[in-house]
Amino acid sequence: MTAARDMTAIPVIEGWFTTGEEPRLVASRCTACGTLVFPPPPPEAASFCRNPVCDGEQHEPAELSRAGRVWSYTDAQYQPPAPYVPTTDPFEPFALAAVELPEGLVVLGQVADGYGVRDLAVGAEVELVVESLYEDETGERTIWRWKPVVELGEEADQ
Amino acid sequence: MSNAIAVAGVGMHPWGKWGRPFVEYGVHAARTALADSGIAWRDVDFVVGGETVRNGYAGYVAGSTFASALGWNGARIATSYAACATGAQALDTARARILAGLSEIALVVGADTTPKGFLAPNAGERWTDPDWLRFRLLGMTNPAYFALYARRRMDLYGATSEDFAQVKVKNARHGLENPYARYRKEVAVADVLGSAIVSDPLHLLDICATSDGAAAVVLTSLDYARRHGLGGAAGPVRVEAVSTVTPTFPNTVIDMPLLSTDHAAGGAPERTFKESLALAAYEEAGIGPDDVDVAEVYDLSTALELDWIEDLGLCKRGEAEVLLRAGDTTIGGRIPVNPSGGLACFGEAVPAQALAQVCELTWQLRGQATGRQVEGARVGITANQGLFGHGSSVLLAR
């Protein structure tokens, strides 16, 4: 485990999101019509445009907006079955949100550590963060998550 | 030119949790449906099985498995898989051969033995399979998707947890006298609200279980039914439409097991996928929502039943709670929904469930739904949705 911790955190899946200070989801964009698809197909895979009136087959990576509005939300109060990888024993519930991005996609994600359904509402603003999902033999694996954006007025109330 | 065919017979094996081979349930349902139709097995010329993906090779070739278990009779066979819409797709396959004049008598069978707990993907690592990825990356279970839809009803239309609980209370009461239902017990609002929250806002009793069960339908051409006097003076129950349409791009409601919607650059489309499923059935049959007397809808969760009522055009968007609270969707009300007790009383047996809806509506339209009869029902509609763009709506009339 010590060896694993010395390794850098790497995304649990390659090419779906950027890391760093301002992480973003990476969609694929059809070079013919601009239709975005998330998650993006693997780079080596053929990509047939989802838009039925477009026969585009070329695509390029396209970073999506960091901030969006909650379309809906829920949580998992029981441990999901495999291939979910539990990281605590006993299981600790986590929240999930479907977030509408300005580009016109709704993307699912877990909600950032420390936030639950009480911190969410349909229409509320959230932004993308990258956090640890689990550790495997290669080290810490990270995932994108949605973090509620606390309004200034609410901050003053706390 | 009508696209109708006759429902000559229906049969079910009760829903439960016994862990016996699915073939036993399926053969029981098939023999019951054949007996109900008065047609001999040797006269069936087409068998369609609903595939089960959790029971090995025999499940993958379900049509052959059932035909073999009934004793090879030389019929043509097919197997359908369309997730929760499997039964309806199997029905549609049978209908197509009958309408084409290629078959005269078809037997459609769906049966399943299901594991306990959450439905989870098969074992193995599959980094390109969205159904595997949603568990691995997000821990996104089926109830979590149902909960997203439920929460939207609350935040957009003012639905309450009590409303959801009332759906369960109603369906539990409907199913009390149904001999095929797995759960036949009154449930109170307090029972639902007192059960554990699985995925907020849904409680354990808001979410349907997984069950063993089987349903079968014997179908014939209208011409065959006429020549053999099926259904007596009133004639047989007819399948007037089977809709199994896919979504239309862009699908802007997030669907199991996906992690994202389509890209709606130009805004949301005119209709959602679930609305289009019903519309295709109405258009095919030339029947409208105002003609419908009874509906069997896929209440994977209590809240989802309310969505379906609107998707079927039985009321305006956001008004299903009004119908529920007024008792309109209860037997004896204006438009009873899930008189069988629905998935709330059955639990889901995937390949059998859409066929079970057809069985129930057939009994309703024949006036044979003892203890749960919707008086004078002439037109019934089913609705169901599965994974990967599958869904169905079947219109039956007599």
Ligand SMILES: [Zn+2]
């Ligand atoms: Zn394109």
